[in-house]
Amino acid sequence: MHTHEHQFDLEKKIAEFETRCRQKGLRITPQRVAVYKALVGTDTHPTAEEVHKMVRQDIHSISLDTVNRTLLTLAEIGAAFQVEGTGQPRRYDGGLENHQHFRCISCGQIVDFHYDPYENLHNPGQVLENCTILRKTVYLEGLCGECSDTPA
Amino acid sequence: MHTHEHQFDLEKKIAEFETRCRQKGLRITPQRVAVYKALVGTDTHPTAEEVHKMVRQDIHSISLDTVNRTLLTLAEIGAAFQVEGTGQPRRYDGGLENHQHFRCISCGQIVDFHYDPYENLHNPGQVLENCTILRKTVYLEGLCGECSDTPA
């Protein structure tokens, strides 16, 4: 894929994001857009502090608190989500296409992957009868390539 | 199951735990045993502070730091584990039989369940070729019975 197509994708996503904000009655601020842009532009599952660092290149005065608040807001409106199972600090993901995560227990890196059988898992029956299931997550842990090669 | 059978189970588990400690070269201290006992005796997935509260009934002077350290140790030697996806504070689980977790996003409670298809998921193929997969987790989120009835 060429750069100008990437560019187009990004602009499309931002346009959709702004529409979503309007629908939810949220104002479109430069800070909000910049945080969103930083998050969708990476696949590293950054922390709030990492996002802060990125966004500061554009908006020099943005505060860490705003980044934290904004990331929570993105998760609330479904424009992003927190990555499961990483403890502190929280890591965020702006990739909304269906995928799963592998986390290296040695270096902590999170690898995206997609494995079809992990989508559309059946709901368990009786056991959780009264519960409304909103999300099913599969995640894997282990040693990444580099860390397998370099046993501690 | 009757009380004396429960009792027997617990004593058996503690004996196994002590054996495991010896194998790992860990000393068997009253604090360690008490923390383990408290954890295996509940299905509430308690926090360190909750465990601390429980254990204090037996060992009045035990410190929160010791509880935290001990819970980490239990996880390290495989006598317990941290519950995935709950953020802070961490929640611990002493139930080692295969099971999965449902977490209510409203009240935060964690419900144990077991659904056979969630065991023995296949490993994804090429995508994670270089990685050593040590653990596969399925976890569900949604609204528990009580919280479904009481929409905010």
Added chain:
DNA sequence: TTACTAAATAGTATCTACTCCTATTTATGA
């Protein structure tokens, strides 16, 4: 354009859940 108002932000203070430090105690093996 201008003016208004509620929402959002920056900067800082506070809080929570650990994690580290050190003197003291204790489990274990000789």
Added chain:
DNA sequence: TCATAAATAGGAGTAGATACTATTTAGTAA
């Protein structure tokens, strides 16, 4: 019984998240 390394208690320190408040600003309507 004794020696010694491991573990603990209690408190200090830390990271990350959250709350607070004065100021700024996006959105709307005159």
